[in-house]
Amino acid sequence: MLAVASLSLSAVAQDVEDMNIAPAEKHRVATNGFWQNWFLGANVSWNAFYGEGERSLVAPFRKFPGGSYYTGLGASLALGKWLTPVFGLRTKVYAWQMGKEEDGIGGDKYWTANEQLLINVSSLFRGYDEQRFWNLIPYIGAGIHRNMTHAHYSTALSCGLLNTFRLSPRFSANVELAWNSAEGSNHGLSLKKRNQHFAVELGITWHIGKNNWRHATDQEAVSALTEGELDALNAQLADCQAENDRLQQELDAKLMPKTNAVTVAPSIKTVEQIVSAPVSIFFAVGKADVIASRDMLSVKSLAELAISKNAHVLVTGYADMSGSPEKNLKLSEKRANAVADELVRLGVSRDRIEVVAAGGVDTLKPAEYNRRATVELR
Secondary structure (H helix, E strand, C coil): CHHHHHHHHHHHHHHHHHHHCCCHHHCCECCCCCCCCCEEEEEEEEEEEEEECCCCCCCHHHCCCCCCEEEEEEEEEEEEECCCCCCEEEEEEEEEEECCCCCEEEEEEEEEEEEEECHHHHHHHCCCCCCCEEEEEEEEEEEEECCCCCEEEEEEEEEEEEEECCCCCCCCEEEEEEEEECCCCCCCHHHHHHEEEEEEEEEEEECCCCCCCCCCCCCCHHHHHHHHHHHHHHHHHHHHHHHHHHHHHHHHHHHHCCCCCCCCCCCCCCCCCCCCEEEEEECCCCCCCCCCCHHHHHHHHHHHHHHHHCCCCCEEECCCCCCCHHHHHHHHHHHHHHHHHHHHHHHCCCHHEEEEEEEEEECCCCCCHCCCCEEECC
C-alpha cells in the first residue's frame, strides 16, 4: 500500500509542477456550516484473517481440517465529514465471517468499529477541485474489535488506502484496501502479538447535503484588483469631469444672448451635474465587516466629494448566491448599512445616504466578487 501511495504521490506532484496555480490560491476555500461535506459510504468486502504471530502472507489461504479457509465476505458502513478539502473524520463499522463452520473449524464472526482520520493527498498536492475524478486518501484510525463467536472484546488499530472515483456531484465509487489489527491473547501493541485482518472493499459513497467547497476570496488579491480598477475609474472620472466642464461652457455660450442698449441679458441658472463611477467594497463570506482599507480610501474620496458638492450618496449591498434568498437579502442590507455607517463617520449626512439591499446576485465572476457593496454619487 505504501509503494502504491508513493507512486501515486509522485504522479500528482508532477502534475502540480505543470499547473499554473499559486499554492496560496489553490488551498483557499470556505464552507458555510456544520452540515456541509458529510458523506455516507457502504462497501462489500473480501477478507483475510492472520492469526496471532502468523507471518506467512498465504496463511489465510491454507486449507484447514474440515476444508475451511480463513477468508470470507463481509460488509462495512461509514459516516464521516470533511473538515477541510484535505482532512476528514469518519466512523467505520466492519462485519465479516472467517471460513466455514465445518468440524468446528472456522466460521467465526467479527465486527470492528474505528474512528479514522482521512488525508486527501490529491487535494493536499493539487489543490481543491470539485470536478476531480480520482482522489487518493490514506487513513489511520483506532477503535474496538469484537469476536462474536467467542464473546471477546479487544482494542483495534486500522490503516488503509481509500480511492474514490467521482460519478456525479452526489455519488462516488470506492475502492479500498484496509488493514485492521486486533489485540490477541497475549495483549499489547506489538504486531507480532495481535490478530491481523486484511480487506479489499468495493462500494459507493453518498455525499449528504452541500457537498462542495467554495474558493475563498483572496482579500489581498481583490484589494489589489480593486485598487487598479479604481485608478482607471478615477482617470475616467477626471476625463468625464473635464468633458462636463467643456459642455457646460458651450451651453453657457449658446444660452447667453447678445446685449445692446435696450436689452438686458436674462439670468441663467447653471445646474451642476456630478459624474461618479461606483466604488466597490468587498466582504468575507457571510460577513458584513468592512476590512479592506484600500477600498475605504476610495470611499473617503467619494465622501469628500459628496460633502463638497452637497450630493446624495447611493450605497447598494450585494451577496453571492450560496445562501437562501432571505438570508442573502438580510446580509446584503447589513453590508450596505456597514458602508453607510463608514460614510457617516467620514462626515456625510445620514439623510443624504440612500441604502439599497440587492440580495444575492451572480453578476460577477468568480462568485466571491459578488460579496460587496457599491458606493456612488447621485
